Amino acid sequence: MSDEFSRDTRKNIINSIEGKTYEVTIIGGGITGAGIANILAENGVSTLLVEKNDFSSGTSSGSSKLIHGGLRYLQNGRFLEVFRLLKERNYLIGHTDIVRPIEFHIFTGKKMWNRIELGIGMSLYNLLSGKFPLPRHVRNTGTYPGGIDGYYSYMDGITVDSELVIYNIVSAQRHGASCLNYMEAKAIKKYNGAYSITIYDSISGTHKTINSRIVINAAGPWGNGVLEIAGMPTEQNFRLSKGIHIVFPFSVWGRKNAAVIKSLIDGRQLFIIPSGEVAYIGTTDKFIDNPDDFSINREDIRYLIESISPFFPEFKEDKIIAAFSGIRVLLGAGNDPGKISRDFKISVIDNFISVLGGKITDYRVGARKTAKIVSGILNKPLKIKNMPYIDYSRKSQSLEEIIKYECPVKPEDIIRRRLALSIYSPDLGKSMEERIYTLMEVSHEDPHTGK
Ligand SMILES: Cc1cc2nc3c(=O)[nH]c(=O)nc-3n(C[C@H](O)[C@H](O)[C@H](O)COP(=O)(O)OP(=O)(O)OC[C@H]3O[C@@H](n4cnc5c(N)ncnc54)[C@H](O)[C@@H]3O)c2cc1C
Structure with a gap:
């Protein structure tokens, strides 16, 4: 199987997605969704991840980017949380x-x-x-x-949070998951023992419908909105x-x-x-x-x-x-x-799993706990211990490599997230902008669709 994960790969997946059935569909391509997609794909579970904007465009590119135990949490007596975070940091x-x-x-x-x-x-x-x-x-x-x-x-x-997400997404994709950015979950209905999900591709402006045995809500701050479109009770507090x-x-x-x-x-x-x-x-x-x-x-x-x-x-x-x-x-x-805990919470109703809250540092813990639940529902043993690992790393920072293997759809996906020049470059990526537009074959008038 080719390692290519480009805008063309994305188009090909979308062109053949209508009516497909997945074991698991994950809504949200931040660190929570990316980690879960990665562990499930590494276990051969048929997995679709949909992200309404670009991968890591939500909270997971706006963190302090620390992979830490949270020294401050000791003051509030949250020793177990700190222990778990430090283990993951290590x-x-x-x-x-x-x-x-x-x-x-x-x-x-x-x-x-x-x-x-x-x-x-x-x-x-x-x-x-x-x-x-x-x-x-x-x-x-x-x-x-x-x-x-x-x-x-x-x-x-310390890390670059958006890159950590992208690495997990690419790793999941390489292990057989389908990860789609600019694809929003619009409607979720229980149908014949599975979920029927309407997804909207904001690049082509088209809707598709897919089926899924399990839905995972990893929509972070939008989590209650996703529960609402699924007709599920929203999270209190x-x-x-x-x-x-x-x-x-x-x-x-x-x-x-x-x-x-x-x-x-x-x-x-x-x-x-x-x-x-x-x-x-x-x-x-x-x-x-x-x-x-x-x-x-x-x-x-x-x-x-x-x-x-x-x-x-x-x-x-x-x-x-x-x-x-x-x-x-x-x-x-x-x-x-x-003073409110930064711990994540997992709730399950009728094969609909919500994984909300948490920190970037312990995303693998959330992924493992979720995989355990998925394993029970599918009645399939999954390898969970020490998982997920990240099966991708850039060979260089070359734009060509990023465009071919990390599925940026718009130039800003590179500027803001793949390379995060909008934070780390003193000129905020301005000097690279023209080259990015040229290599992606997009014009300033229509930066969305590409060739
Ligand atoms: C200021 C700040 C600093 C932080 N610093 C740290 C730190 O230093 N270290 C640390 O470990 N943690 C830190 N955190 C916590 C960490 O950033 C978050 O816990 C983590 O990023 C949450 O990831 P997530 O995937 O759950 O949510 P998000 O990253 O927000 O991802 C949710 C995704 O779901 C998508 N989505 C929503 N609705 C839909 C839909 N209908 N269809 C498709 N997609 C949808 C959104 O577009 C979004 O991309 C910090 C948080 C903040 C706010």
Whole structure:
């Protein structure tokens, strides 16, 4: 079977999809859906994944891009969650070339008690990390160039979130899944013991109908909307919280390590994260109602700048080169979004499985738990332990390779997600734009359809 996964591959799948029956159809091509597609395809389950925009166009390209245990969660006593996240962090750093270790500095402040408290937290974090060969945390005294007294350095992981999703999607496709971007699930009906799903291809403007024994709702912030079109009861306590990041040229930060800082405004934990030619700061955590509200307002930008400017005055509003946002699904009650668990929730009604919430770091855990349920429904033993693995890695960053093997449909799919130049390139990908349009054979007037 050819490894090609291009716009032509996509067209061919769509041309022969009408009336087809799959064992599993996954709705949503973020990290949750991509991980599940990957584990099912690796087990030979006939799988269709539909994503209404591009793969990873939702929250999974708007995260802080950390593959971490969540040191902060220890404060809320969420030890098991941290343990599980660290185990996954270790796996992803050890087994993929898309997650790498990064050094963090967390500032202790002047108060003795803060230092002791943080020291205990660091030791616990280390303990929960197990025997993974990352350097232990170290306490550093002395004044940080930012004017801060004392800090701990420790290691965690970092990735490019949208690439991690794409790698899982390509891996799933190579193992026999059909993954379709720009394909929206519009209607879902139970019919003759299976689900009949109407899907809409926004590139050609056509509808198709397929059948599926099992449906998996991995639609993240749009999860309740998918439950509604399926006529299923919606999730109670389903809350959305937006987080934004602002991006600066690397030179503004100029350090290879990331930093964890407490906002001077409200004490929330913020990150400064260097990556390639940029450094970004995040994030906010505010309840919102609309899953399509990715807007970034001045108030949130000012909050981030003013939170850290007493320490690092070089981060000024006029130096911002880009900003991005993501929307968390929080499943829990309470008025403070920061205190609601980041854990995912899986619910099953009548072979309709919803997998909502969670973190990028533990996407494989969600995939394994979902695969176990699928295995039970299909009455098929599936290999689940240590799965899924990622069976794809770029040989180069060449545009030709990306166009042929990673199914970008529009130029922005490369600029915003395959290479994420809109975040990582100081010119936001402008210098490569013409070449991308030419290679994809699309015009600026009609960037959608291609040849
Ligand atoms: C600000 C912020 C920072 C974060 N930082 C981190 C971090 O550093 N580390 C970490 O581990 N986690 C982090 N997270 C959490 C992580 O980003 C999310 O848990 C994860 O991306 C959720 O992925 P998902 O696939 O469930 O949702 P999404 O990525 O949103 O994917 C859902 C997809 O479903 C599609 N969809 C919706 N409806 C339909 C339909 N009808 N038909 C077809 N497709 C549909 C959408 O277009 C979307 O692409 C962060 C989250 C936020 C908001």
